[in-house]
Amino acid sequence: MIQFIRRRPYLITSVVVLVVLVALGLRSLASPKPPQYLSASVERSDLENTVLATGTLQAFQQVDVGAQVSGQLKSLKVKLGDKVTKGQWLAQIDPVLAQNALRQAEADEQNLQAQKRSTAAQLKQAELAFARQRQMLPDDATSRQDFESAQATLDTQRAALAGLDAQIRKAGVAIESARANVGYTRIVAPIDGQVVAIVTQEGQTVIAQQQAPVILKLADMDTITVKAQVSEADVIRISPGQTAYFTILGDPDKRYYGKLRAIEPAPQNFLDTQSTLGGGATRNNTAVFYNALFDVPNADHRLRISMTAQVNVLLGTAKQALSVPVAALGKKIGPDRYEVRVLDKDAKDGRAVTRQIVTGLNNNVRVEVREGLSAHERVVIGEAGDTPPAQTDASSGAAR
Template structure:
């Protein structure tokens, strides 16, 4: 009895080891668990392949309204934000100096006209004197010297009259210029538009000898020009005539559509780079962007100058096309041909994914169009999940 009690711990230990070995054996004989997949449903959707760019809004037509004459800005007839029409009076430069210049030019012209009348009278007298000398010369009633003197005096008067005619024409030009200067003191709108900036205030003196000073800025905001900055990697993919649209930060859900009008041939900072480099210097390794331009109507003036635009240039579209996530694509087996793994229908097969070949179309690097090989009921494998990964559906249709 004592010997049995002493052997009891060894029997218990042996029994536990035997149970563990049996459990391990049974587990090894069990059917392997089917792998778990992350999958996505084949869906119909509108796809776009676009070039993305950041743009800036500007007026289609903007004019710096300046002064062509010097003087004090006597009055401004408009204020910031006013809508004006072509020919409307905008500002007035003090006209006194210009009016005095006109009076001086008119006085000079009148003086020359008086000199011309005097010279014309002297010319008539010289013609009569020469005629008498010519009659008397054959009869030796006058000397050759007097005859030649009368002839020279006649030529001088004729030349003087011609010179006065030229001076009078010059004076007429000066009068026209003076009248124009008087007109320039009255600044009018060159286009229909809206006052977007006032640079010079009433009472300031403007000097127009070397460069026309800007009084105000006028812009036509009925049409907006979008200047999109396209990277050098993408600019080779776009061309005039392609459809483009943009959104603004204040209303990201509304799209504004237009057609590309032009792509500038030089980078946007080309002039600055050339002036900085000079000669054969090389530029730093900075990003290069080219401006793509297009216009959109702006009848309600909702779009404003210098707004930031998120621009998309359409390279291709597919309406209500079957599509799958790009992550579902497997081995490429030919042009636009790929392998994908398909999950079996619920309750069918052993749960293992099967491989199928598909023909793809438009690819925007997020989703890819499926032209052949799949139906809207299929689910494609986009990855494998671990044993602890919960079974969930993502917004794009991904599930375990």
């Protein structure tokens, strides 16, 4: 009896071990744990395939208004932001020097006119003297020398008169130039627009001998031009006439639409690059971008010069199309044909079945499904391992 009591703890331990082994065996014989998937719903949504670019806003037409004559800027007739019309008076250069130059040119022309009248009188006298000499020469009433002298005097007066006519025409040109310079002291608007910058202030002196100094800048803000920088990899996919839209940083939810007007054939800073490279040089391994241009109306002047634009050029659209995340695509089995794994609601083991689908528009985020799937089915986008099955947002397809 004492030996049995002593052996009792060993028996209890043996029984416990036996029970554990039996439980482990039963667990191994049980059905395997069903696989866990990351899935996404098949949903209807609007899809866009676009070329993305960053751009800047510019005025459709911008003019640097400068001075063609030198002098002090006597007055500015407009302020920054003012709207002006073509021909409106903008600024005044001190006209005194230009007016004096005009008076001098007119006085020179008057002096030449007086000389012409004097020369014309001398010419008439020379003509009469030559006529008398010609009448007297056959009768030997005058010498050949006097006759030739009268003829030379006549030719000289005729030449002098012709020279004065040329000088008078030259003086007329000088008067026109001086009169134009007087007009240039009054600076007017060359276009309808808005004053977007004032470069020269009242009282400053402008020198216009080598190049026209800029007084102010005018821009037509009723239409805005978008200059989108498209990479060399994407520029071959776009062409004039395609629809493009952009958003601005201050209002990312509002889209501004337009049509591509032109795509510049040379990349940005092309001239600078050519002058830097010189003959036989090669360019550095830097990114190359081409400017794509399109215009949008800006009647309320909400858009401003140099704003940053997030540009999308539409390559294709699909309205309310069935779509799945690109991650759901499996093996490609033909043109626009792929295998996908679909969760079977009726399968007791929770496994996915493989199905073939026909795809359409693909924007590298979601892909259009034209055949093979129905709305609200769920497709596998990855394995979850031991984690619970992931659900996805209906609109974006992102796991949640």
